[in-house]
Amino acid sequence: MNAISFNGNVNSIQDLDAGEAAALISAATDIALVIDADGVIRDASLGDKEIPLEPRRDWVGRPWLDTVTVESRPKVKSLLNEAGTASAKWRQVNHATAAGPDLPILYVSMPIGDSGRVLAVGRNASPIAALQQRLLQTQQHMEKKQMLSRHLETRYRLLFQVSSEAVFIVDAATLKVLEANPASEQLLARDKDEIVGQKFTGLFHEVARTVIENLLVEVRASERRIHAKATLADQQSECVLAASLFNQDGGVLYLVRANRPEVQDEQPIGVHMRAKLIELMESAPDGLVVTGSDGRIVAANRAFIEMTQCGSKSRVLGESLDRWFGRSGVDLNVLTANLREHGSVRLFATTLHCEYGSSIDVEISATQVKLKENEANFGFMIRDTGVRLTDVTAPAESRFPRPVEQLTELVGRLPLRDVVQETTSMVERYCIEAALQITSENRTSAAELLGLSRQSLYVKLRRYGLGDSEVSNMETSE
DSSP: OOOOOOOSOGGGGTTOOHHHHHHHHHHHOSEEEEEOTTSBEEEEEEOOTTSOSHIIIIITTSBGGGGBOGGGHHHHHHHHHHTTSTTOOOEEEEEOOSSSSOEEEEEEEEEETTTTEEEEEEEEOHHHHHHHHHHHHHHHHHHHHHHHHHHHHHHHHHHHHHOSSEEEEEETTTOBEEEEOHHHHHHHTOOHHHHTTSBGGGGBOHHHHHHHHHHHHHHHHHOSOEEEEEEBTTSSOEEEEEEEEEEETTEEEEEEEEEOGGGOOHHHHHHHHHHHHHHHHHHOSSEEEEEOTTSBEEEEOHHHHHHHTOOSGGGTTTSBGGGGBSSTTTHHHHHHHHHHHHSEEEEEEEEEEOTTSOEEEEEEEEEEEEEETTEEEEEEEEEEOTTSOOOTTSOGGGGSOHHHHHHHHHBTTBOHHHHHHHHHHHHHHHHHHHHHHHTTTOHHHHHHHHTOOHHHHHHHHHHTTSSHHHHHHHHHHO
16 A cells, blocks of 8 residues: 655645754654765654664764664665655664664655755664564474474374274264274274274174173263273174273263283283383483482483483483482482472472583473382483573563662662672572572471571571561471
8 A cells, every 4th residue: 555645735834843843753753863965874863762772872973884784784775775766665774782682673764855864764673573583483382392293193193003902082972983993903804994983882792782881981980991891793702892081172082992802911911001101201302210219310211311411321320310410419309308208399490410511401390109118219300491482572681680680779878898798688588589489488408408507597587587487486396
């Protein structure tokens, strides 16, 4: 759509003087630049508070080309050449700033009378650029999720197809077979087209249909796996059915496994499932580690080997997991103490040190498993949190802690010695709050994390007013 100007009667605005025109331009635009015939900025006005003061402070007196990034210089030349012509159009120009990201501005130019000067008026494109960046990150995140879903679906399909058991996916509402694997064709001596879409009970002998219906009703009522024997439609053989319930896309489905009695052997099935679980553990995208009660690694998957950059499992088996944690001697003790007390830990944040000096931010979820009566093993899931999306619209300054701002407010108001003392107390308080947050208010673990005795921690908690009543009760009881 073409732009619509005044109706050609310029007399309607002829009474504006230079000052009123300048005020109008400043109010109507985010930024306006006056450039002379040599391309040098002679004046600048800002109408958007989000734009830094550099245009007014540093740009005046410099060539316009020197204030923009390299890829934007051809656009600036076009804006200067197109001023007042029919080909003039909005162009995005990126200005290099002293700190932080580039400043994107949409400019259009026009001549100022016959003086040879050009007026470039612009709109701040930073919100649009931030939105585009956020959209790109979200798209990349969704693509990763879709790729992971496709991998999981491929594994499910492979497991479904190669299973030696006959497996049926049955709609709980209609009892129609939605999917069936190749083993089901061998069991029923039918083609897949003759199985899918048929009522599941119709695949068996009339005598067995009531048994199957009762089996499915009981599974739906109890939501646990139940076994039953049923006669096949050929009346020549029986099979053992095992049914369970699951939800998908808002619907309820049955997963029914079928085996002939002569091949129904629990031990081989257990071995087969154990092998599949080991395969899934090995291919998991997050690090999975199993340790003994002493914290020494007895099993680890490939993702953990890649995280630690060890190269092979032989370099981690038998080693203490604490060797790679950021707070050596503290993190593992805090985790195991909480596991023994609560049985599981979720989203414990720490740092994982790699073999060659680098480190990554991770979250750890863990659980305790007792394989024997007096012997406990711990399982850890370690997830890299460094790839998570951040808020690109938030300024960098907002990510720094509040104590830094409070420190700058003290400078000039107090002597340096008092500033240092106040800052020490401030940092100490925030460290104690962080330790309590990490350990879920477990003061014993927090004291160990900070390298303090429990009595020293209680004194500091009382000093800073953190849980005064609870601290007093704990000291009294001790």
